[in-house]
Amino acid sequence: MQKHIEPDPHAPMVSCPKCGTKMERHVNGSLQVDRCPTCSGLWLDALELRRILETPGEVARLDKGRGERGSQRDSVRRINCPRDGSPLIAMSDPRQPHVRFEQCSVCGGLFLDAGELKDLSELTLRERLRTVFG
Numbered sequence: 001m002q003k004h005i006e007p008d009p010h011a012p013m014v015s016c017p018k019c020g021t022k023m024e025r026h027v028n029g030s031l032q033v034d035r036c037p038t039c040s041g042l043w044l045d046a047l048e049l050r051r052i053l054e055t056p057g058e059v060a061r062l063d064k065g066r067g068e069r070g071s072q073r074d075s076v077r078r079i080n081c082p083r084d085g086s087p088l089i090a091m092s093d094p095r096q097p098h099v100r101f102e103q104c105s106v107c108g109g110l111f112l113d114a115g116e117l118k119d120l121s122e123l124t125l126r127e128r129l130r131t132v133f134g
Contacts, residue, residue: 014082016041017102017111023082026062031055033062034082040065042117043082046108052117059121065114083107093120 014023016036023034023043031051034043042062044052052058079088081104088102088111099119103110112120 014043017043017079017082017088018113028055028058028061031058035062035064040114042112044110044112045083049110049117049120053121059117063112063115063117079111081107081109082111083109095123096120 011025011032013025014034015021016023016039018041019036019039021036021038023036026033026035031048032045033048033052035041040063052062077090079102080086081088084104084106086104086106088104091101091103091110093099093101096119099116101110101112101116
């Protein structure tokens with residue numbers, strides 16, 4: 001059973017690790033996500049990705065960016081965690097290796113460029129078959 005975590009409205013605001021803009025906080029129940037108003041990137045704290053993907057309508061509510069806009073930021077390589085300053089590590093989703101994001105090895109948070117959350121939420125037929133048949 002997943003622990004219910006209340007959002008902390010007093011948590012410090014973070015800056016976008018890709019473009020440096022102060023991110024806006026979006027709260028829905030126990031979910032608290034930071035979104036950049038400039039590049040539409042999303043900062044998700046540890047375990048928020050799973051909760052977002054399991055909450056109907058949440059992906060569409062949060063990921064307002066277009067994939068083309070997010071891919072423009074892929075050239076920004078060396079970025080740090082907006083929570084603790086640690087370097088973020090480039091990762092890819094095991095079920096969808098074409099989806100690349102950055103994750104903090106210290107706090108477990110991750111940064112998704114615009115459109116990547118939508119992409120993670122939609123498995124293609126090929127990806128579903130690969131999951132089933134390996």
